[in-house]
Amino acid sequence: MNAPSVRSHEKTVAIVGAGSIGVAFALVFARAGWRVRLQDPDASRLAAVAGEVAERATALKTFELLDEAPQDVCARVATVAALPDAVAGVPLVLECAPERVELKRALFAQLDSLAPADAILASVSSALPVSSFASDLPGRARCLIAHPGNPPYLIPVVEIVPAAFTDMQVAQRAEQLFSEVGMAPVRVAREVEGFIFNRLQGAVLREAYCLVRDGVASVADIDRVMREGLAPRWSVIGPFETVDLNTRGGIASHAQKMGPAYARMGKERGQDDPWTPQLVADVERQRRAVLPLEQWQSRVSWRDIELMALTRDRNKRAGKN
Numbered sequence: 001m002n003a004p005s006v007r008s009h010e011k012t013v014a015i016v017g018a019g020s021i022g023v024a025f026a027l028v029f030a031r032a033g034w035r036v037r038l039q040d041p042d043a044s045r046l047a048a049v050a051g052e053v054a055e056r057a058t059a060l061k062t063f064e065l066l067d068e069a070p071q072d073v074c075a076r077v078a079t080v081a082a083l084p085d086a087v088a089g090v091p092l093v094l095e096c097a098p099e100r101v102e103l104k105r106a107l108f109a110q111l112d113s114l115a116p117a118d119a120i121l122a123s124v125s126s127a128l129p130v131s132s133f134a135s136d137l138p139g140r141a142r143c144l145i146a147h148p149g150n151p152p153y154l155i156p157v158v159e160i161v162p163a164a165f166t167d168m169q170v171a172q173r174a175e176q177l178f179s180e181v182g183m184a185p186v187r188v189a190r191e192v193e194g195f196i197f198n199r200l201q202g203a204v205l206r207e208a209y210c211l212v213r214d215g216v217a218s219v220a221d222i223d224r225v226m227r228e229g230l231a232p233r234w235s236v237i238g239p240f241e242t243v244d245l246n247t248r249g250g251i252a253s254h255a256q257k258m259g260p261a262y263a264r265m266g267k268e269r270g271q272d273d274p275w276t277p278q279l280v281a282d283v284e285r286q287r288r289a290v291l292p293l294e295q296w297q298s299r300v301s302w303r304d305i306e307l308m309a310l311t312r313d314r315n316k317r318a319g320k321n
Contacts, residue, residue: 012037014086014115016107017096018045018079021124023052024151025094030076031057031066031153032181038079039086046079053077056153065154087115092177094146095123105133112139120174122146127198129191131163141167144174145188147195152183159195161188200239210269236306244287245300251287255280 013029015022018040026036026049040046057070066073080086087093093115097103104123111121112134121143123130134143144162149155158178162171175185188195194202204226211217217225233242240251247254259275266273291299 011035011092012090014039014080014090014093015096016040016083016086016093016111017098018042018049019096019098021148021150021152022094022096023049024056024153025096025124025148026077027053027056027060027073027153028183029181030073031060034076034181036077037086037090038077039081039083040079041081043081046081049077049079050074056151060153083110084114087111087119089116090119091116092120092122092174095121099126099128101128101133104128108134108137108143112137112143118142120144120170120177122174124148127194129161129163129193131165131191135163135165140165142170144171145195146174146178147197148183149197156182156184157197158183158185159188159197160185161191161195163191207269232307232310233303235310237303240283240287241291244291245296245303248296250284250293250296252280252284255283 012035013025015025015029015036015038018038022038022040026038029036030053038046038049054070054074057066057073060066061070093111095104095107095111097107104125108121108123115121117139119142121134121139123133123143123145124147125145126147130143130145134140137143140163144160144166147159147161149157152158160171160174160178162168171187175187178185186196192199208222208226211222212219237245243254243258244251247257255275259280263274
């Protein structure tokens, strides 16, 4: 992933909460040329920020993921003790407080009162929808979720999750701002607990726990199957494209052949979510819009080349020639 170019005009973001995600987001914005005000009520956390940002910026430079000197990036990050000082005049406030609904409710009430009227108020909540803590605010139309992968300076996806009351122009502006700093925003069409990222991760974790519980495999072996099996493919293509390319004839052919087996596996876990003909047709339509079947073989070849490059690089890191 290339670092975004530093812009000649500097914007300022307020990040409320100096934990691991707050510090990581400070690096995302500072690397993109923004000024960062990082606020936290814990003085010891604020004291640790400079060293943590410097350590991560230096590591990024080592791996050629930073276009300028680490100290120049670090110079854009300031710590602020008082919340009003942090949010004054900023176009974007990122709330990175712990995942507790009452805490977020109280904090968003303060942010709605203190931040500029046109500032976006975004929570990095991992599972809680914004309607669970911002629905009663006068400025609720500017509130949404911006949930990142961790760490966001290496995993660029960020889920933009508006509530029913969020102004869609605010959601569009949030997507634009995150794109400007080198992230890959994904709009979640409606509020669901866990959004996309943690629902997918949760599905894998639930099955992993069940396999350990049922004596099917050890923790180490399950991690190995993921690390050496699913993860390399998923680092190149997603689950839908994986099965689309795994079966000649594409995803519709895969669903016909494997759908019944996956349905039985789901029922074994008490989950009755069959791939209906209508659902398969919808997924097939979306995949063919991206990849017509006449391009299937060339995409398979592309996948294999990407996996070869990944394998080569992993082998080099492991000292395997």
